[in-house]
Amino acid sequence: MRSNKVGWLLLAPTIVVLALFGIVPFIYVLYVGFHQWNPFGANPSMIYNGANNFRRLVFDAEFLTAIWYTLKFALFAVLSEVVIGYFLAQLFMREFPGKGFFRTIHTLPLIVAPIVVGSVWRLMTTPSIGVIPYYLRTWFGFDLNIGRDPNAAFILTVIMDIWHWTPLVTLTLLAALVSLPKEPFEQAEIDGASRSQIFWHITLPMIRPAILATVFIRLMDALRTVDEVWMLTGGGPGAATRYIGLHIWKVVFPKTDYGYGSAISLIVLYLTLVMCWLLYVALVAPRRDARKVA
Template identity: 35%
Template sequence: MTPRPRRRGAMRSQQRLLFWAFLVPGLVYLVGIRLAPAAITLFLGFTDWNLVRNPVPRFVGLQNYLNIVEDGPFLAAMGRSVLFSLLATTIELVLGFAIALFMSREMRGRTPLRAVLLMPMVITPAVVGLIWYVLFHNAIGPLNWALSLLGIPAVDWLGDPVLAFLAVLMTDIWHWTPFMFLLSLSALQTVPGELYEAAEVDGASPWQSFRLITLPMVREALIVACILRGIEAFEIFAEPFVMTGGGPGRATETVSLHIYKSAFTFFDMGFAGAQIAVCVILVGALYSVYLRHVRYD
């Protein structure tokens, strides 16, 4: 008969083996896919490594970061991304919250309609960019075809700097308004119905109920939604890459697309690494605001 301590030891060994069997794949992903590339990128930011000129990285200290201050295209791309993020987040919040208010009412077919409204959110960004590239195409696009039926000349949506920026903005709004709708609807469903009943008894108008009950109850959730969506909008890459390639000129060149071109068009890996580090710091500062709201809520 096997002694009990030996049996317990064997069970503990099996538990440890099972523990590491589940842990190792996650560690490999975390180190190999997340931490290692991040560390290499941070290191490259302190080097002069152009794949065409310098086969080996050369340490230059903070020179790349000093060059960023004088890099007009990068600063312009940064400002463009900030503007895009503010516009996209604001419009998506207003539309998403308005749709959530409408869909929170009792109505026939509400469940399938919600599923339809959420469909754009599950499509990958590259596919979304391709869909809207076809829609905005000046020769074969359905939008210009519809305009031709009204006797309106074709519009070069992706060839005009202002229209191209608006086209990418419209694409992002279509893609991510469902995200704001989903978060807004979730927040609205947490508001107790008794509050509205009490307000109605007290003679409050619908606008007063909205202003004094709905908005205060969902405000924190909407702030968190705006922070999350703002970060994602600032990092937008796939849609402008597929639709315009950053053009015409640099009209739709976001900071992510600018960094991509620095690394894989001009092969300036060191300068691209420094740009990534600056963007990570800015996004991290915004993300810290999000964590503060989550912690205090």
């Protein structure tokens, strides 16, 4: 009994912090989501409007477009980061000249603030002074201008996110690969298994928890990205890169529609939880079924 009291006493500061900075803001946003509120308007008081803000979402073309582009961005970015990160992790498992230097350079993007990343990529892609448009025009004759080409703007936001966050995926998967036991791989090689068979039947099942955790983290980050894309494209051209985080920002701050912005935030939180849950079920359920069969 005494140990339980000591444990709760030690956990009390963490619980208080989580309550103050997690639960209380969520309850407040939930409350605001059921009100019409413009604190800078003629009537700054909250007006209860029931579920009108949530009903409005269904017919909001800008919101639906932002959701669609956000899902595309998250799919391409996270999938590319996992694939590239795995191959880089496998590369770092081997010895080659300059391995330490290359690994250090590879992890440098992680220490750069997202807003700085967006600013640097904005400079590199500016048609008049950017190094990327210059070499694309010189080598391939391609005129890159993300201010007027929606597809190029979308692709560049994906590439920027891959450049920034692939090192995190690499380090996570590298730690998982290093911790794997050698006996199953040695036995598979003795039995004549190919590399693809070893990957699908030994490596992938054993590092699945690390992949799951990495995808969860990157998926949640990709769905709420704001500062990098804001600095690079500002959400344009048009709505090509107006992802849901930018859409919420523009609804809440320039339009000062706090009630509707809160409703969008809650729906996005719900969609994120649902996607993570579906991903968890898709990756964990086959593993449980295999254990039952065994």
